Amino acid sequence: MGDSLIHAGYRGFERGDVAYDDPQSVAEQLAPFAELGFTDVIVRTMTRNDSAVRTVELLEELRTILA
Numbered sequence: 001m002g003d004s005l006i007h008a009g010y011r012g013f014e015r016g017d018v019a020y021d022d023p024q025s026v027a028e029q030l031a032p033f034a035e036l037g038f039t040d041v042i043v044r045t046m047t048r049n050d051s052a053v054r055t056v057e058l059l060e061e062l063r064t065i066l067a
Contacts, residue, residue: 005046020046023061030066 002020019029045052
């Protein structure tokens, strides 16, 4: 869903500006920021439907990977 939203002009973002996909892929996308010393991530869901709920559920898995 993320690719289709980005291609449709989601908030004017380019693909590299937004981290999305499965938790492992998102962890890999965020790794450069961890290497720079960032310790916090602000999450904004791209939709307001059941996908947004699933995104929040997957954050626990992402947190485990990043810990």
